[in-house]
Each structure stands twice: as C-alpha cells, then as structure tokens.
Amino acid sequence: MASTENEVRVSIKSDEDILSARQEGRELGVRLGFGPSELAMIATAISELARNLLLYARNGSLICWAIEREPKKGIVIQATDEGPGIPDVEAVLKDGYSTSGGLGLGLPGVRRMMDEFAIVSHKGRGTTVTTIKWKS
C-alpha cells in the first residue's frame, strides 16, 4: 500500500503499523490545515481504530483522505478488516463494552471525537468504520 499527497494508506499488521498510520494521518491533517487539538483527535482516532483492527481482526487497512462538501473541508478516516464482524454494533457503541479485556472505550470515544461516524459490519466478512472530522 502506498500513500499519496491527499491519501494515506497503511496496512495494519503490527503495533509498528499503528504508529505509521498515526504519523502519516497526522501529516495529512497538517497539510489540510487542521489545528493542534483537531490533529490530536485525528491521531488518537487513527490509533484507536488501527488497534481495533489488530485486536479483533489481526489485520486490516487504515485509509485517510481529504473530503470536501461545500463549504466544509475535512478528513475521512476509514478502518477496514475482513475479520469476524461485530455481532451487536449497538453494544460496542456503549461506553465500557469490551470483548478484549479493558480496551472497550475505543469506538464510543472515537465517535465523540469525530463529527461523523458509521459502522458497517457483516458476520464472517468484516467490518468497516468510517469517520469524518470537519475543519473548524
């Protein structure tokens, strides 16, 4: 997977890849003109989503790209895996839910940090989480 100026693509197979995704995503955020606290949220959201890929699906891909919906500009962060899928999407969006021992804050927290948030999950075929942060 290769990243371009307006798109970041990182395949997530180890904790090292979480760092790369976070750094590349943050750099894209800088190029798109996001401020420091938005950049921190973008980097944190990437970190949480990429870790979910490792924890629940063993691997997957993290993609970020620039989006424009006049007059707003923003960044899309998308995490895709071909893992087991999430049986109960509503449940994982509740604070405190976890199936992997103590890291259940990820998804509801990411949803709070980002402006738009969607999950599509199919049992046995995988999960895609798509989030958008608009520039303030």
Place this chain on the structure above:
Amino acid sequence: MQVPILKQGQYLIASVQAALRDADLINLRDSLTEKVGTYRSRGVIVDVTALDVLDSFACRTLSDIATMIRLRGARTVIVGIQPEVAFSMVQLGLKLEGVATALDLEEGLEYMSRRTKRMDHGQHGK
C-alpha cells in the same frame, strides 16, 4: 524506540522522546518496575511532554506503571500532558484516575519531594 531512564538522586526520570510502539510502552513499564528496586528509588517521574497522542493503550500502561511502582513502595507522577492531548483524552473517556500528574518536570520534582518527605515523616513516627 527505547525510553531513556535517568537516575536523579532518589528518583528515576523516564523522558519519552518520541512516539512509542505498544512494545516500547511495555518495556518502559517493566524496566521502571525493576530499576526502582535496583536503585532503591523513592519515586518515578514519567515525562510525556513530547507525545502528541495518549490513546487507550498508552493510558492503561501508564496507569499500570503507577500501580506497579506503588506496589514496589515508591510513587509515580506523570508530567507534561499537553493541552490538546488532555482534550483528546477527555473526549475518549480516558481519565487516568488515581494517577498523580503535574504540569512539567519542575512541578513533578516538587511533588515528589513533598510526597517522599511525608513518607520519611511517617516512617520515623513523627
């Protein structure tokens, strides 16, 4: 990247210089827990000024460090959490409850000297 751990009198100072992999955080936890015994340190200061992200894994590991160091008889203070990092942590629901924090290294050392003085006081029964 390995985190350098400096011995400063009765304290250990772990100064995080760059973003850490999960494995680096685990190494930091283990070496602090061990070194606190080797150097008979009274306190551990973890400086995270350089970090632009503290995600759920990093917070859980910092919290584990504080607990393990306390079980070893010493104190931990986390210093240098940047304002935007604090903001993201709150959004994510990470509070680092029960873990002492201070603004920067100077405040952290100040906190340690107050805490360890009180420990001396208590131990000598006065």
